[in-house]
Amino acid sequence: MWSYVIKRLLLGVVTIYGVATLVFFLMRIVPGDPARVALSEPGRDAKVSEEMVKAMRVKLGFAEVIVMPKRSVLEPKLGAKYPQLIEALQALDRSALLGAYTSGAPINAGGIIVRPSEIDVEVRNIPLLTQYIQWMWNSTRFEFGNSLKVNRPVVDEWLRYFPVTASIVILAAVMTVVVAIPLGILSAIRQDRMADYIGRVVSIAGLSFPSFWVAMLIILSLVIWFGWLPPLEYVPVWEAPWQSMKQIFFPAFAVAFAQIGLMARMTRSSMLEVLREDYIRTAWSKGLGERVIVLKHALKNAFLPVLTVFGLQFGFAIGGLVVVERAFNLPGLGNYLVDSVVFRDYNSVQATLFATAIFVTLANLLVDLAYAWFNPRIRYQ
């Protein structure tokens, strides 16, 4: 068991590093100069100065700012404080420093005020390999730089949006399991009868209705028939549970709808397969009740493939979440990602991409471990 867990964990680490590498290169194949693309406002051709491009390259991690005080000017002026100044200058925020330097404003370096004319600032491109090493190192520490849009650390922004998304994902997962598995079991034990047909129609519909369309239908029917809309101002679960439930219930349902279809289908076919096994016939002939046979004997074995699909679908659910958050106008990560894409906020896009991939990898890992836990045959392979 433990050797399997360790092997699986190692593979997970390899995958996550692969993900980080892919994200790195994805942002570097932007046609043209990514800094210029990030600066060009969508739909507008604003004049972009060379200074702005340089500053953007620094923000994106493509270039670095080299700063050196002019020794001949400053050493006589400051005397013993000169080495202190060098240190203070290196500690300054690079983007702020560059901004002050280009605008000609005085720079406060640890209490020592210097004029831009007294220092040399140079923007130097970083070689690709160094960029890569820096990106890898930073992403290990969850340092993704500042959001280009609001100029605050991406991670802070991220944490602001995360609770909404997490609560929807969790609620949707609970809904999926609670609805889909009983539906699938019912379909299987009443094969080709009314309950089965209804179950099948619902599950194929679930697969065919895009989640934003389900979201639209929910919003439309709520507004037209009940004249009611979920509260727009987001409230965390722990502050007003009922209010937050009213808000999250429908988006979670829209996300769960497609999952329910798929999971019910999977449960049904897996159940049907198991119900035909010899040991089930033995259970019947022993005179056991239907409830015991279905829920205790059959479900245990039928559950494994369902579990795998559940894990694989996790990523799919997150994809559906993006559109559902958009449709319900919820301040979640999906909305954040689309906004970042539209504003070409590459730092935020990178961070969101990296983080979702980690979540999906972790979910798959957990499912694999659960699978091994439930199925002893896997453990000893």
Added chain:
Amino acid sequence: MPGSTPAYVTSSSFAERLWRIAAATLIFARRKPLGAAGGLIVVGMLLAAIFAPYLAPYPPEEFIDGGSARLKPPSLEFPMGTDNLGRDILSRVIYGARLSMLVGFLSTIFGTGVGALLALFSAYAGGIWDLIVQRLMDILWSFPSLIVAIVIIAVLGRSVPNLIIAIGIVVIPSTARVVRSAVLAVKETEYVQAAEAAGASRLRIVFQHIAPNCVAPYLIIATASLGGAIITEASLSFLGLGVPPPAPSWGRDLFGSAQKFAELAPWMPIMPGIAISLTVYGFNLLGDAIRDVLDPRLRGGW
């Protein structure tokens, strides 16, 4: 008669072949009525896409009567009503089929093609190649599909070819996984060994001997991917990352102003929504039936 070809080798004429295809289709429809219904929907949408200029009563981007026929409910004149700019929704839905079908089919062909080729070569070569390709697929797999598509569009820009690339890349890993397991099963068979012993080149073995045996799983995953591809295209359009307006697109037509006017004119979002769901429903039914026919293990199951 020496010199003449025996009757049983003659290649059948075109009419004969057509007849055989028709007969096979009929048998399929008899055995899989739901699948046939799905097939009909798909063919209908394809025809709508191809003959859009002849079927649509109005040009899709025209403001009827200078834009005075706004928000008209469905009627004989406008079977699906008109939108807030006075455009005929039926015409936009018919033209929208073009984009959906084009992007759906081409992205599936591109994605499953790349995935299948990667799997064919890496699984046949085995060893380090197999390992590398599998890890690459793992990495691609760990991105939620819609998010990959969103980011690729963000990087490459909005256009039809980029949509096809973005949606196609999403299906590469699942195809590769399915085809790989088929290749691994076929690779060890005697006839492949015989071909190797006879000195056939690797390229010949892969394409002549292994690939034909992977066609069934390939077709299953390809048809299953089509519905997903259409949903992804619609979702991207919905998010404003599809083809730029005013070109008709189902995904975008049911959002934006459609949502704003939904209370006044519910047909605005509902019509394109039905078009998407119906099409994907058709593809799913057809895909299920094809899977049942091609995969003997599943017969009698779902």
